[in-house]
Amino acid sequence: MRKNLLSHVKRVVVKVGSGVLSNGDGLDRRAIDQLSRDIVELRKRGYEVALVSSGAVAAGKGDLGIVGRPRTIPLKQAAAAIGQSRLISFYEEAFHRHDLKVAQVLLTRDDLANRRRYLNARNTLMTLLDYDVLPIINENDTVVVDEIRFGDNDNLSAMVTNLIEANLLVILSDVDGLYDRDPRDNPEARLLHEVPRITEEIEAMAGGSGSDVGTGGMATKVRAAKRAALYGVGTVILNGREAGMLGRLFDGEPIGTYFLPASNRMAAKKHWIAFTKKPRGKLLLDSGAVTAIVERGKSLLPSGIRGVEGGFDRGDAVRLCGPDGEEFAKGVINYSLAELLRIMGKKTSEIETILGYKYGDEVVHRDNLVLKDQPPTPAEES
Incomplete structure (x- = not known):
């Protein structure tokens, strides 16, 4: 055997x-x-x-x-x-x-x-x-x-x-x-x-x-x-x-x-996010954003963010927390703390108007996000 x-x-x-x-x-x-x-x-x-x-x-x-x-x-x-x-x-x-x-x-x-x-x-x-x-x-x-x-x-x-x-x-x-x-x-x-x-x-x-x-x-x-x-x-x-x-x-x-x-094997990149990349901050999300991410597999948009903690830059890992403050996911963020403080709670259509540029609609893209305490799904990426 x-x-x-x-x-x-x-x-x-x-x-x-x-x-x-x-x-x-x-x-x-x-x-x-x-x-x-x-x-x-x-x-x-x-x-x-x-x-x-x-x-x-x-x-x-x-x-x-x-x-x-x-x-x-x-x-x-x-x-x-x-x-x-x-x-x-x-x-x-x-x-x-x-x-x-x-x-x-x-x-x-x-x-x-x-x-x-x-x-x-x-x-x-x-x-x-x-x-x-x-x-x-x-x-x-x-x-x-x-x-x-x-x-x-x-x-x-x-x-x-x-x-x-x-x-x-x-x-x-x-x-x-x-x-x-x-x-x-x-x-x-x-x-x-x-x-x-x-x-x-x-x-x-x-x-x-x-x-x-x-x-x-x-x-x-x-x-x-x-x-x-x-x-x-x-x-x-x-x-x-x-x-x-x-x-x-x-x-x-x-x-x-x-x-x-x-x-179910976790993709190498998601494994890296989950276990190797150290989080630099925390995002506090509303219940709608949590539901969209956990139940519908969506990315995190600025409209769902209600608060931030810590200091981070674009490309750092952050913890995603629900209204109760409990962490439910971890991901790589597309915007710095200074940028996020200006766009959180706003619609994606407003990002470029507020900042004068945008890296994307998503604050944390689904491909760069790992849920906590949930079995991984098969993936092709490395």
Whole structure:
């Protein structure tokens, strides 16, 4: 059964966490060597692979005398600055033994929130794959601030899966997969081998935070799987501390937890709007506009806007909220805050008269709008 679920897979994103790569003294070279052998084996089988790797902070914190998780952002950034070059050099050495070239790609959320930079990043990664180079991707922790953080590399791996149009996301963790309860506290905990749909109950099973050297726990992995599922991609959580797990997975063994993709795939651009592009403001709409968008699939026109919050420019993402203030959608706006304050509540025929120009009748076009908590519909765009 598992082999049938993976029969369509050609391109894989493998994410490995600090809990797999590190020990009490920093990076575990043996874990890196084993991971390199497993990835090389996948490539020999004909799969394209991109690696999202944590571990920079774990690699560098010892030089600063840090025990456990760095207490401040500057300390974390300093540790990452020391550790990132060490991490990539270990990978280069490990993969060089198998005649495989690697390339370091450091990203911030800002790189993927801007559509042009998003497409540039995709072109770079696709070119590396075309030239049989293994991209090793990490968040650029040395310069990142809260406003442009991915939050954790589980989230980043889901975004990369969308970015390079991968067919499968594999998250290597220090546990066997998702259990129905915490196996550390309950010996009767049962491993879930397959999750057809990520419900609130499934998310509740995922629990809380990660280790001293990582930023994610099982909850972030399940959220990443949920995001990948909406793009039509399955996710497998495996125990990365065991050798040969990637090969066993593609041999069809029912190991780990497999999260099935959603039946209706969300278009790549809408997935980008929903999960990658950070909203800069909020629009408060009347009930008529909400009904037109939700029930009739219409675009947002200026006449339906009753208020605005935040600061935004043309091309930014904004939250769309009903009369009760609750967000029901997210979209990319065609007008700046200054422009919108002049035209909101007006008819589309008045836009050009008021501004002296217009970018279109729609404040947010339907093609650039994603409803919250509603199943996606099949789409052709990318």
